Amino acid sequence: MDDAALAAALDLDAARAAIGAAVSIDEIDELRRSLTGKKSLVAAVKVRIKDLPNDRKPVVGAAVKAFTASVTEALDARKTEIERAAAVRRGPALDLTLGTHGRRRGHLHLITQTQRELEDVFVALGYQVAEGPEVEDDWHNFEALNFPPGHPARAMQDTFYVQLGDPEQVVLRTHTSPVQIRVMETQAPPIFSIMPGRVYRNEAPSPRNSSVFHQIEGLAVDRSITFGDLAGTMQAFTTAYFGEGVRSRLLPSYFPFTEPSAEYGVSCPFCAGAGCRVCSHTGWIELGGCGMIDPNVLGNVGIDPEEYSGFAFGFGIERMPMIKYGVQPIKTFFDDDIRFLEQY
């Protein structure tokens, strides 16, 4: 038996091609017989090994063994493939686009999502989260915040009064600032807290105004807190919330409970300050107010303004997604249309 005859008998490529073409278990069984069975070429070679010269015997023997092993492996693999394919085809065709079993996740309200984002930014800056009642007394909502009775700044906030106590003594809080007073009344400096919550204004509803909305305020009180600390904090918040490249801006303003006071705004994140519809072509978006805590306010809560200083800031929560996503009118937040709730 020459090498050519041996090669013809042990043609692995041809064997593999035949195995790959098989599509049924019957064909596999037939191939197994013809390729490795008693009447196969390999079987014939095996019979003739004993007639070969001694030096050829181990070589041919090894070749036969390797060929048989490879063919068996290929046959087994193909058989498994054919069996799997047959198994799959036993059920009807699969359509996963039909629908679901109806298990769905719900959605946190966009206000809650925004509030959590804001809370998380300040928590990362080292702040705690403080809360207080929505029905407040005049002291916490106005007087302790340096709005004396009859002060014109009280007219800046249309107030809901509640039928408790003396007339106009109990109000629905017009801002979250009374929580600042409550925190300072109960906690000694250093204080680094934020106060998210619901506030009320007794004004006729409009696309931008709602009788109810949400604010988040921040408060820092310690020795040697400066206006520079306030400006730096507002910029740190701006970067954390709006991203790199958005700048904060403070312009002088007036609030009874802070002095110096400032309006807080950011360079428009949509046009990078070039001017667009969102920023009314000014390049800036006003977001809220801030300032150094007025010494009268510190005095009202028993903190010595000569020893301690502090800053406070605040802005509307709804305003953030109104700017970011264009949600409007503000009433949308409180109508609870499921189409809105599921959009975010």
Added chain:
Amino acid sequence: MRAPLSWIRDFTPVEADARDVAEALDHLGLEVEGIEEPGRELGGVVVARILDVRAHPNADRARLADIDYGIGRITVVCGAPNIVAGMVVAYAPTGATLPGGITLEAKDIRGIVSEGMLCSPTELGLGDDHSGILALPEDTDLGLDVREALELDDVVFDLSITPNRPDAMSIVGIARELAAHFSLPFEVPTPQVVESGAATGDQVSVVVDAPDRCPRYVARVATVTMGESPAWMARRLTLAGMRPISNVVDVTNYVLLERNQPLHAFDLDRLGGKGIRVRLATDGERLTTLDRVERMLTAEDLVICDANDRPQALAGIMGGGDSEVSDTTTAVLIEAAYFDPMGIARSSKRTGLRSESSHRFERGIDPEAVAAGADRCCELLQEVAGAVVAPAPLDVSPDPVERAHITIRTDRVNQLLGLDLVPTAVRDALVPLGIEVEGKGPDFATVAPSWRPDLEREIDLVEEVARRVGLATIPQTLPNVSGQTGGLTPRQRDRRLVADVLVGLGCSEAVSVPLIAPAQLTKLGLPLDGLVEAVNSLRADEAILRPAVLPGLLAAVDRNAAQGLTDLALFEMGHVFRAPTDGALLPDERDGVAVVFAGSVLRRPAEPDRPVDVYDLADTVRALGDALDLASLELVATDVAGFAAGRAASLVLDGVVVGGAGEIAADALDAEVPVVALELDLDALLAGERRDRTFRPLSRFPASNIDLAFVLDERIAAATVLTTLRATGTGLIEAVRVFDEFRSDALGPGRRSLAFAIRYRSPERTLTDDEVGGLRQAAIDAVVTAHDAELRG
């Protein structure tokens, strides 16, 4: 406050570009809400005189106007009905530009080519009067650019002035700020009044009976010739947002805007007794104000009476109709006063009457500029109303207003602002604002200007320094919070967890307005006692503060249903309000949570959709109890207010009712779908006893499962039987649950079969068949005995 730049330039030579001025105003805290440049879009429009008006040969409405525009003559076609020969008009030739981006082209109108057009006020951007062509004063130079003729090359800044800065509600005040900012000269000219005739005091009298409410009262008298204001004054008032009325009224408004000094002009001949008496009103006294409304006064209101003690004005707020100036007025008494800000604020609030005057008085005008305001008024009346002004004005200042003396420390400025200013920098920041500063520092004694009622304390001056150096120049730093770690409290984390669990269960979060209508409670059968009420709500449906979250959430269900959205799973968390307890001032305010399922739960394609039912609530309760590790949160069937009778359960935690759950009665909703809901006292839920979290080792021995079915009275809750079963296992029951319930005629009325699957497992060995048999018998005996049950086959 609307401030025309041309007017500002009367007091300081600001040359900066309008944008730079606006930027400066913003950085000074005088917020610019808008910039108007009325003439910006007008180009090439000139003054012309109509020489002749002729008929158009081919048109009825249009006519031909021959015009002279100074450097030429031309004929244009015009459709306006009001043109006549001799009229001076604005002519826009071909190539001229008009507001709205219009550039004029020659136009063929019925066979005649018109080179340009004559303009109406609308076409020039001057308001919405398009009834005819604008008529200009007859002496206007022909050929002059109309921007110049109409002073339209002006810029108007619309400023939002904060309530602490009454001084900036005037042109002079704004000019002073800009002069300081741009380091420019600033001067308010002293009014020049030519006086003649009898002294004021010989003509009129002034008595102030309420000096604390009226610390200063200046009266001047003058004869006047009533008429229209000159164009320049009418134009400035218009640009500043005021409607010209008559020369005398316009002058008072002009001085109010220019100097922040509200004035009132009384018709002298209609002031009884030719005099003024300032006193408090009496309760029930009546006054008809200029707006023709009769006002009922109180003893809190300050009134200006004539010498016969008849009220003629609600002091500082609005004049009375009786002594109002009119066409027939020939002499006026000009009132310039300083009224107590708080008094004006209270009267204005009580009467609901607000005016430009009251707005300024209640914020505090300059008490030292009162006489100058009256003089400025007289100076202008001489110019525009031919006034003859009486000498020696009456100036009653029984109670002069003191200026504030304030010490400012350079160290304090630097410490609060985070700056490193030298003392001279502090002084230089303050002086241009009119603050008198003494000494070389570092601590300065200062005197606040009389026009700045907001400057009373050192911190007020620190703010001025901050404004003057510019907030943007203060270096940004971060406070050192190293003593404190940020974070949420356990309670805040738990609340987030509750929301997250509900979201995981498929519920979306609602946020509704906590102010609701009483009807929302009554239709649920909830009581109306113990509520907290808003007394001045503008809306009837926002009258009370919710005592529970559910009514608002059900309203959300109805709103969605009205949009055809009936398959809902919603929850809401938030404060609920109950009348105060134990003598507290503030309400009992706590956190509540409500969950509602409405319509159908989608199950297709594998199963048909099913209506929501109370087991959706049971799932929710179980998940919440599990998430919060509550040791015992149970549903106990019983009637609960707010839910359908016989279809509800209480939520019981540690033996205390913390909420309710069940079906909502169909008549409590507009939505015509099944609705189930639960409401929980979230505070109580979070305060519940938590399960022991000590690790329980997992048994590696095999479990033994048995099933038992009992027939028993249907009123016995499954949970009761489960409790009985659990007590029998001597700690070997790993799990037990109901796996079947049925009723049949064979079982008898009022009875049902409940089947239980029990899994026993020992932590330390394999249970023998005998042991399991014994446990099974103990379970059977216990249930049979305790619940009068019988074991099913």
